[in-house]
Amino acid sequence: MKLEDALKTTKFKDAKHKATLNILYTSYWLKSSISTVMKDNSITMEQYNVLRILKGKHPERMCVKDIGSRMIERSSNVPRIIDRLVVKKLVDRTISKEDKRETLIMITAKGIDLLEKTTKQVDEHEKRLSAFTEEDAQMLNDLLEKLRQIAE
Amino acid sequence: MKLEDALKTTKFKDAKHKATLNILYTSYWLKSSISTVMKDNSITMEQYNVLRILKGKHPERMCVKDIGSRMIERSSNVPRIIDRLVVKKLVDRTISKEDKRETLIMITAKGIDLLEKTTKQVDEHEKRLSAFTEEDAQMLNDLLEKLRQIAE
């Protein structure tokens, strides 16, 4: 769907302004699309994100801060997301012996199973973006990096 | 900041996968950046969005459904966003005489003032994206449209 149709407007100040709205809308579109997969697995995007990060270090444990620093949206909410994963027994939480302020988190076998199952479905889902080539993706990545280069 | 640094990883399946994460991250980056302006005006992005939509029709009233259909993130939450705007006297709510199911909303003078003040600050803020040209924006818009073209 074209942005003009999605927002029912053609009033964009310039291409740059349209691009910012386009990014916000496309992000929303991607999230909505992926969240159907998450829902099938009784998990949220954020919970999936945390599991994915933990899997990358498994079988090492990670502290809350390290998890937070790897998330797409920096969340002050990591402890509460972990709460929900603990209840579902997808992760395991202990207190660090080296630094008693730290909470150490490890993904469980159950967590890995769910993660792998979900990732497979996400990949299937992403295959639907078939019009979009690797060259397009390259170019898009370059443009987004350039956009984020702000004058300090 | 490069995506690799923001997410502290270099493990992307391919450029396409990286592009999806890049969009999600850039959207978050944009929102965070703009929300500092919103905060200065004691308003949220969503409330700003609703005011902007209402201004486009002023002095006409709009029903909740029409407002929702123009929002970047389709929200089941429009009535509650309006609640907050009503409390701040930035909009005015009445029931339609033609169709008593409809709630009609109009932006107030106070709402217009706040919107214009905020928009000015947002524009100033967007000027900081100076590395990004109109040609870049054009290309980005085209790529995002192409990404959203899903095989049905």
Add this chain to the structure above:
DNA sequence: TAAATTTACATGTACATACATACATTTGCT
């Protein structure tokens, strides 16, 4: 016209975000 369906909105719940604050532990400084 009466009944069934649809529409427009409101509301309840679970989860998430942003921000402020609290609290314990560790680190740095003198």
Add this chain to the structure above:
DNA sequence: AGCAAATGTATGTATGTACATGTAAATTTA
């Protein structure tokens, strides 16, 4: 060593999202 500052995490509140459900009014259908 003792105290101040920094750090890591948790939590409270207001706001927002997604989804399910409720309710009244309008529209369609029989």
